[in-house]
Amino acid sequence: MKTKLTSIFAAALLASGATLAFADEPSAPAQSEQPPAQMNKDMMQGMGGGMGKGMGMGMHMGKGMAECAAASDRLATLKGDLAITDAQTAAWDEYTNAVKSRMDVMKSNRAGMMKAMNDGGGLIQRLDARITAMQAMLKSMTSLKAAAEKLYGALDADQKKKADTLLGTGCMM
Known part of the structure; x- marks a missing residue:
């Protein structure tokens, strides 16, 4: 679990830090006359198209957001x-409740980053939006882990084996 959290955080950090890495490179001929804020906005509106399947900004935007919308149904199925x-x-x-709260955080983060892009x-401001999003994701992941530990402690051996396979994937993470 810790490895997954570290990987997710590292991916998000890399995604947000990519602009800084390129900022240190010597000037090159412009590839586009479109300002970076507009390019980022366009990429976010087409999430998944410009950044790969469901990659979004490392937070399950695009295709992943649609998967999150079905999470309530998935939770009911998992309970059975x-x-x-x-x-x-x-x-x-x-x-x-922790899973649903995490999904709310993801939706809120997306809205916050879209606002930062749309407001120019x-x-x-864009880095602040990403930092705020990462902090909220870390807080929600910590809450999810605590709830998962309580659930896991209440499960019997067979249920734990199933939970290891079924829980903690996609939006449930």
Whole structure:
């Protein structure tokens, strides 16, 4: 889990730091007359098209956002697949609330970054939006981990084996 979190954070950091890395290169002939803020805005509006399948800004935008919309249905299915008992319902409910909260954070982050792009924010404003998004994602991941630990502790051995396979993928992460 820690490795996945580190990988996700590193990918997001690399995605947000790419502009800074290129800023240190010597000037080259302009490839486009379009300002960077407009290019970023265009890329975000077509998320997935310009950055690869569901890559977005490392936060499941584009195709991933559609997958998140179906997460409530997926959670209901998972509850049945894991055969959650009455005694485990409180831990399950806490886990599902954490997943839903994380999805809300992702939607809010996307809206915040879109606002920074649409408002014509400069480099600093865009970086601030990304930092805010990363901080919110870290906080939601920490909450999700705590809820997952409680759920995992309430599961029996067979349920844990299923949970290891079924939980923590896509938007559920």
